[in-house]
Amino acid sequence: MSRRALTLLVASFLVLSLGIVGALMKVPYVVLSPGPTENTLGLVEKKPVITITGRQTYPTNGALSLVTVAYQGGPSxxxxxxxxxxxxxxxxxxVVPEETIFPDTRSQKEVEEENTVEMTNSQDFATAAALTELKIPYRTAVSVVSxxxxxPAHGKLLKGDEVTAVDGRPADDVESIAAAVKAVRPGTSLTFTVTRGKEQLKVAVPTVAGADGKSVVGMAMQASxxxxxxxxxxxxxxxxxxxxLIFSLGILDKLTPGELTGGKKIAGTGTIDPSGAVGPIGGIAQKMVxxxxxxxxxxxxxxxxxAEAVKSAPKGLRLVKAETLHDTVVALDALRTGKGGVPSCSG
Structure with missing residues (x-):
């Protein structure tokens, strides 16, 4: 065998060996890629993405699409x-380190379950933000989770109890209830007005000192x-x-006459709170693609x-800066009518 043939044979063997090793060697990284997009004005699996019952709705056009990031990898x-x-x-x-998506303190299943809870919460926040923008009143309820x-609260307050007042003061949110408890000295008894099933009850619960020395009763609450x-x-x-953000816009579009998109295909991302403030997200580059x-x-x-989006925006995609739901609606009106300025990520 000639030296050249031998060299080719050895090189081929090395390439094959490296390929086998590469295919078998598992690495602690996660690959993030563009995921599916869904038009919130359209259908998913033959069902409307957004269905509103008990209120007049109006025809829509164009697209208000949510964007996602798909991933490969994970601890399991x-x-x-x-x-x-x-x-x-x-x-x-x-390609990002595994711990970026799945912290060591949580399993892959726990992260996925948390994502499901966050999606449910985002839908409630989106509805609340849309109704706030439209000045349609709604009520916040605070319930005992555990x-x-x-x-002291154990055995007195039950899971599912809706707390409506503390010592006669209306309980509007989790923070106000927690503040009412901390405001009294440890040992003070508080009267919680709760709705339990069809009954309204007044339940006296003493307070004790927590780790920081302030009063606690020992319950977890959740707003709905x-x-x-x-x-x-x-x-x-x-x-x-x-x-x-996109959920809120889709709800708004269905609840108001006219077309928010002007027939355009619009996509976007961003967390939202009930006041309409838009927050940052991860995976912006893949979502734009x-x-x-x-x-x-x-x-x-x-x-x-x-700042990150401007560096990797695909050609033909106009970036509109979103700070609040209200500002975004104004920007979409300007895009549709050609009147007024449109806030841009590039300044």
């Missing part, structure tokens, strides 16, 4: 080295919203809070993500 299904290498050379995806064994009509959001297998691939020409971008 690690990717191989070759998959990671392909990701590193693909400009449309990102009580701590050995603490009582809306004057039903808003149902169907997005299939999507988690996380980042679709809040997914939006453009779906035909969007306008991308609503949280203000805190603008």
């Amino acid at each position: 299904s690690r990717i191989d080295l070759l998959t990671a290498l392909r990701g590193w050379v693909d400009p449309d995806v990102a 009580t701590d064994a050995g603490r 919203y009582k809306f004057p009509f039903e808003v149902d959001i169907n997005v299939g297998d999507v988690g996380g809070p980042s679709a809040g 997914g939006a453009r691939q779906a035909g969007a020409t306008v991308f609503l971008t949280p203000a805190d993500n603008c």
Whole structure:
């Protein structure tokens, strides 16, 4: 065998060996890529994404699309080295350390469950923000989630009790109830007015000193919203809070005459709170790629993500800065009518 043939044989063997090793070697990285987009004005699995019952709705047009990030990898299904290498050379995806998505303190299942809870909360926040923008009143309810064994509330306040007042003062949110408890000296008894089933009860609960020396009763609470009509959001297998802004806009569009989009294909992202404030999200680069691939020409971008978004925005995608729901509605009106300025991520 000639030296050249031997060299080729050895090189081929080394390449094959490296390929086998790369295919078998698992690495603690996660590949992030553009995920599916869903038009909140359209259908998912033949069902409307947003269904409103008990209130007049109006026809819509165009698209207000939520965007997602798909991932490969995780502690229970690690990717191989070759998959990671392909990701590193693909400009449309990102390869990040596993702990970025799945912290050591939580399992993959716990992270996925948390994403599901965040998606549910984002839908409530989106509805609340839309109704706040439209000046439609709604009520906040605070319910007992659990009580701590050995603490005064245990056995007195029950899971599901709706707390409506503390010592006669209306309980509007979790923070006001917690503040009312901390405001008294440890040992003071407080009267909680609760709705339990169809009954309204007054329950006396003594306080004790917590770890910081301030009063506690030993209960966990959760806020929920009582809306004057039903808003149902169907997005299939999507988690996380980042679709809040788009949900709010979709609800607004259905509840108001005219077309918020002006017939354009608009996509966007951003968390939202009940006041309408828009917050930042992760995976902005992959979400913009997914939006453009779906035909969007306008991308609503949280203000805190603008600097990053400008660096990697796909050609043909106009970035509109979103700070609040109200400002975003004004910007969409300006885009549709051509009147007024449109806030841009580029200044």
